[in-house]
Amino acid sequence: MALTAEAYRKFKKEMIEFIWEELDPYEDEIESTDKVPLDKVLPKLRRMHCFGMLVPEGYGGVGLSASQYVPILAEFSKIHGGIRVIVHVHNTTAKAVAQLASEPQKQELLPRIATGEYSVAFGLTEPDAGTGRDLQSRAVRDGDEFILNGRKHLITNSEFASHFMTFCYTDPSRGAHGISALLVDRETPGFTIRAMPPLMGCRGGEHGYLTFKDCRVPAKNIMGTEGEGLVQMTVALEVSRLFIAATSLGTAERALDLSLAFSKKRVTFGKPIAERQAVQTYLAEMATDVYALRSMVHDAARKADRGERIPAEASMCKLFGLEAVGRVTDRALLVHGGVGYTRKYPIERLYRDARLNWLEEGPPTIQQLVIARNFLDGYRWDDDHGG
Numbered sequence: 001m002a003l004t005a006e007a008y009r010k011f012k013k014e015m016i017e018f019i020w021e022e023l024d025p026y027e028d029e030i031e032s033t034d035k036v037p038l039d040k041v042l043p044k045l046r047r048m049h050c051f052g053m054l055v056p057e058g059y060g061g062v063g064l065s066a067s068q069y070v071p072i073l074a075e076f077s078k079i080h081g082g083i084r085v086i087v088h089v090h091n092t093t094a095k096a097v098a099q100l101a102s103e104p105q106k107q108e109l110l111p112r113i114a115t116g117e118y119s120v121a122f123g124l125t126e127p128d129a130g131t132g133r134d135l136q137s138r139a140v141r142d143g144d145e146f147i148l149n150g151r152k153h154l155i156t157n158s159e160f161a162s163h164f165m166t167f168c169y170t171d172p173s174r175g176a177h178g179i180s181a182l183l184v185d186r187e188t189p190g191f192t193i194r195a196m197p198p199l200m201g202c203r204g205g206e207h208g209y210l211t212f213k214d215c216r217v218p219a220k221n222i223m224g225t226e227g228e229g230l231v232q233m234t235v236a237l238e239v240s241r242l243f244i245a246a247t248s249l250g251t252a253e254r255a256l257d258l259s260l261a262f263s264k265k266r267v268t269f270g271k272p273i274a275e276r277q278a279v280q281t282y283l284a285e286m287a288t289d290v291y292a293l294r295s296m297v298h299d300a301a302r303k304a305d306r307g308e309r310i311p312a313e314a315s316m317c318k319l320f321g322l323e324a325v326g327r328v329t330d331r332a333l334l335v336h337g338g339v340g341y342t343r344k345y346p347i348e349r350l351y352r353d354a355r356l357n358w359l360e361e362g363p364p365t366i367q368q369l370v371i372a373r374n375f376l377d378g379y380r381w382d383d384d385h386g387g
């Protein structure tokens, strides 16, 4: 699944112009109101096919490959993070639907997801449990329906998503093989959504508390195989960790660009600070982190496009990415000095937005666990592909 090189060049150029000309100007409004103006932003995102980027062309999507999507998502990560999370969560969940759904489900859902008529969100994290086998949400079969009870929190796009991919036990006796993914319609009786307190960064969107109280969900809404939802999703979402690394990359690139420009303009003791070796050291370290992250992300995306599993690579990219963007935004703040801590420059926002990368798709300890387990289980580089 990929656009031709020529079609992609055109799509990417138009998308980059769109991001900077039509979305970046909302930064001040989002920061001052703590609201992404959805009435203006969502129609623009729909017009530019932003919700169908990872949906195959055969189902009405743009059909980007992972390698083609990474630079677009990185560009979104240079502007306000509140917009980036809308795009990321929808596309990642859309990709999961495309991978897990049966053919009839794909026919019904994907064309609507691709246009943004349906907005899909991802409901895994719970307030009363750890992520994975610890989940407390339960769905019990009753004829052609499941009766779902449980709670989720921190669920992105909860103010407007039409469907929530909700992870719950359908057979607790089977452990990890008893967890299913149910697609729950927002309008389901017994399903309530409440906004959580505002965020440190990536502001402007609602990340909701979801409560399911005796919700009747059609059994045909199971995504993938009953009981194998978590296992299948772990595979489907490897690439999503890579996409968080792409987010770190975009934010780090912007922080570097702003720091280069600022260092040439800011004069102390009669010279631009760019001429001071101490500042050059910061810039050199930032550029090195960006280059390393770019290389890792593009390598892993190529592997994913060849149909290879990338559990270790995706977690290494995600882990290195959050550390790299952490270092780069730290140094960007130092290059800017005191004014960088004010809202005069976007550095303070990029700094806050970047800290979400620690958490999305699992904290560092989870990534370390996945990486170590893969290597202990015999994972090795594939030299045939230059890995």
Ligand SMILES: Cc1cc2nc3c(=O)[nH]c(=O)nc-3n(C[C@H](O)[C@H](O)[C@H](O)COP(=O)(O)OP(=O)(O)OC[C@H]3O[C@@H](n4cnc5c(N)ncnc54)[C@H](O)[C@@H]3O)c2cc1C
Pocket (backbone or CB within 6 Å): 089, 121, 122, 123, 124, 125, 126, 129, 130, 131, 153, 154, 155, 156, 157, 199, 202, 207, 356, 359, 360, 361, 362, 363, 364, 365, 366
């Ligand atoms: C803005 C935002 C948007 C989000 N959007 C979504 C979304 O759309 N859908 C969704 O499902 N989730 C979403 N999340 C949740 C996010 O994925 C989780 O917050 C993240 O994975 C961490 O899980 P947790 O909050 O339960 O932390 P916890 O699991 O409580 O972890 C707290 C700390 O304890 C450590 N820890 C926990 N358990 C262990 C263990 N067994 N061994 C070692 N260390 C451990 C962790 O590493 C961490 O340092 C979002 C979060 C935020 C902040």
